Amino acid sequence: MSAAPNGQSDIVIDVRNLSKSFDGKVVVENLSMQVRRGRIHGFLGPNGSGKTTTIRMLCGLLTPDSGTGLCLGYDILTEQTEIKRRTGYMTQRFSLYSDLTIRENLEFIGRVFGLPDPASSASETIEKLGLGGRKDQLAGELSGGWKQRLALGACIMPKPELLLLDEPTAGVDPKARRDFWDEIHGLARDGLTVLVSTHYMDEAERCHEIAYIAYGHLLVQGTVKEIVAGAKLSTYTVTGDDLGDLAEKLKAAPGVEMVAPFGASLHVAGRDGAALDRVATDFQAEGRVWTRDEPSLEDVFIDLMTRAQDNYQ
Template sequence: MNAQAAAMESLAIDVRGLTKRYGGRAVVDGVDLQVRTGRVCGFLGPNGSGKTTTIRMLCGLLTPDAGEGSVLGLDLQRDALAIKRQVGYMTQKFGLYEDLSIRQNLDFVARLFELKDRRQAVDEALAQLGLSERQRQLAGTLSGGWKQRLALAACLIHQPRLLLLDEPTAGVDPKARRDFWDQIHQLAARGITVLVSTHYMDEAERCHELVYIAYGQVLARGTESQIVDAAGLTVFELSGPGAAAEAEPLKAAPGVQSVAAFGSSLHVAGQDEALLEQAVAPLAQRPGVHVARARANLEDVFISLIGQAQDNFGEGGAKGAGS
């Protein structure tokens, strides 16, 4: 195996038992996470699941209360400062100065990283993200998609080996989202590792692998097909003009774990095949309702997972959840 191939097989993130508590509640509760170099890993979960807290621990901004491991070969606990210099972190909210131009913002970030040739670094970042013609424009006047490009350029200006992106495409249009993901895969092809949190299923499908977290705990991991197969869900699709009216009654039926609308159809999912068949079989006799088997998709699986997870913000929850 040559050096490049060996690097691609190495782990950019390798942490075990990662834990963070606030007020006695575990926001992140014993998370194990491994991501190979040059891979795009999707980090999924509902709001308050612990994704942001996990990302902040990985990039050295938060100190874990427990856990061990390495990021880019550096010890998570001892080498937080060194990790920060090799990681690009893109926050959920646009974090640059809106009253500065694109170039001024990038120059400011280059100063923070004490880059030797700031002008060249800024020029390269502008060119890489297609920002050169807009470099004099104030950041506050940019659309969501262009702000996203600027934020990514700021993440890349110091040539990091790992990108941690926290819901980077929230609030941008579909074309900007597609362009962004094309850029992400170009970076991964160059050996940069990417951990990206998202709520969009179409984005999850573009990741090499996925990790699903809820209430601070990892519930599923693997490729899309591995996660769907491991869930063991049986799914029936209800279609026709009478299907929508059956949603609420089905949610209370034995064996039904989730009922989700997909356009004019309903996906009814559960792990007990016999009980699920009993729930949907009578509906096939009703006028305006067509019942057929369907393959589970990621959204079916994740809705089912969150339905099974314990809400640790509830009255009886023993643990805690955070963003």
């Protein structure tokens, strides 16, 4: 592939057949994906599925064993330095200085990136992310949500073209997660492209498009609507008594491909709608209600995981 650094292609990430192994163990295998400009692209999968390894290959921190691709018009194999200069990468762990204040951390980042006026850039970022009331507070004294916001500020201050977020909301409270996602959507409206890995279904549903990776293989990608429709699942929600015992019996029933508890109910799904209707009839009992339902994104992902092959077995 040839780079087109000055072009404004609609495709920001375009990689084909990426593979990466560590100590002879395949972590990512033949992964291909595209991310469009100005979109929030969710990257989902269980721990150990290869999400972080993929993100690091995209931003030039790891070199693939095989495969090709462009990121921001630059070759991921030969032009990694150019990619790093134009990409903000927020890791899972807080990586700024705990003994510096918010303002000092951001001014330091500005100097590292060679910004012409680090102090002004830091002030602009503090204002943009609502950090003004805490600008002189030590980073180490911040709660998880405020640390997260500071880390985001450090990533966007150099004005990157692409933002890579690796499980940025892990361990923060629901309000902080919601506020964070409001910020991400604001950045996307301003034209920034975002690739974000997450475990949360509500966050996945806030993405323009999503990709699901399991055990190093990309299983599906597209909009939430496309992925749910493509799964072709028929689903029942079951409420009532003795659902634990019922779940064990349903796992062996013909036509049932997924049984999962959701609060005080069970989601029961399969691809053969007629067979599932028969199961619903056979297992009707006093005190239980079977209701036809639309499959959720979580139903689809549980089904995908049930059928995926663990590369560590």
